[in-house]
């Protein structure tokens with residue numbers, strides 16, 4: 001298999017490797033760099049479990065070629081927040097019950113973080129739209145939306 005040199009910045013560190021031409025960014029992150037927080041779900045661009053940030057914007061890593069993003073800056077869930085300390089968004093997912101099995105959570109948290117960068121105080125509709133590429137089989141989405149809005153400073157909703 002033909003390999004070519006690839007340089008990328010991943011979670012703030014420069015990573016260099018010989019990578020086959022058709023290797024997906026997801027395979028590169030999980031299998032070569034052992035960053036397994038990025039999940040493989042459908043592997044065809046329809047579930048959002050593999051979401052990472054590319055220069056701060058959400059990107060589905062399963063349908064992105066590693067060689068398609070040379071020199072760019074990739075953030076995975078391992079690089080979100082600060083080492084040893086959960087971000088406010090991650091804490092809101094926990095306090096609002098925005099996760100159950102947790103499989104979708106890394107992608108959901110990264111997509112939500114990118115959304116809050118673009119729209120610091122999103123409406124419920126904007127959160128649902130912003131996370132529309134990310135599927136969750138467990139929560140029914142209501143608590144995820146609540147968690148994102150709470151992290152954005154929205155007042156607690158009365159039942």
Ligand code: FES
Nearest residue numbers: 041043047048062
């Ligand atoms: S694993 Fe990439 S979208 Fe489902």
Ligand code: FES
Nearest residue numbers: 100101136137138
């Ligand atoms: S918490 Fe299980 S898929 Fe979302």
